[in-house]
Amino acid sequence: MLTKSIARYRHRFSVMLCIISWVLVGCVLVSEVGQSQERRPVRYLALGDSYTIGASVAPGERWPVQLAAQLRTNGLIVAEPLIIARTGWTTDELMTGIERQQPQGPFDLVSLLIGVNDQYRGRSGDEYRRILLANPSFTS
Numbered sequence: 001m002l003t004k005s006i007a008r009y010r011h012r013f014s015v016m017l018c019i020i021s022w023v024l025v026g027c028v029l030v031s032e033v034g035q036s037q038e039r040r041p042v043r044y045l046a047l048g049d050s051y052t053i054g055a056s057v058a059p060g061e062r063w064p065v066q067l068a069a070q071l072r073t074n075g076l077i078v079a080e081p082l083i084i085a086r087t088g089w090t091t092d093e094l095m096t097g098i099e100r101q102q103p104q105g106p107f108d109l110v111s112l113l114i115g116v117n118d119q120y121r122g123r124s125g126d127e128y129r130r131i132l133l134a135n136p137s138f139t140s
Contacts, residue, residue: 011137018138042076045084045109046106046113047085048085048114049086049089049116049117050087053086064111084097085097086100090121094114095111
């Protein structure tokens, strides 16, 4: 008789756990849907040289601006990208530019297109890595 009582209560307990689980999942989903309208924009930092700044193109044609626009088209809320870039910059010049502008993070998306001018000026890959790794922003 005790065994039948345990089995009956086990079934009821399982049903109650399922109901509680569904209620909790529903609350979480409703909460997330409610927050989706209040989401903060994705913050985007674009770092680089002429490839990033878009030498000889209108500001709206720069690839970070185009990427942000495409992400918006896909339903993301994206802030205007913060672009730290200049035609001809090498890695160390970019680091100086970052230090000068002191971008305030956190950023959700960061792109880094730098190095072609280092190569053009005859710098080695080892020197490129050394400069990048010397910056705590890229190693933390």
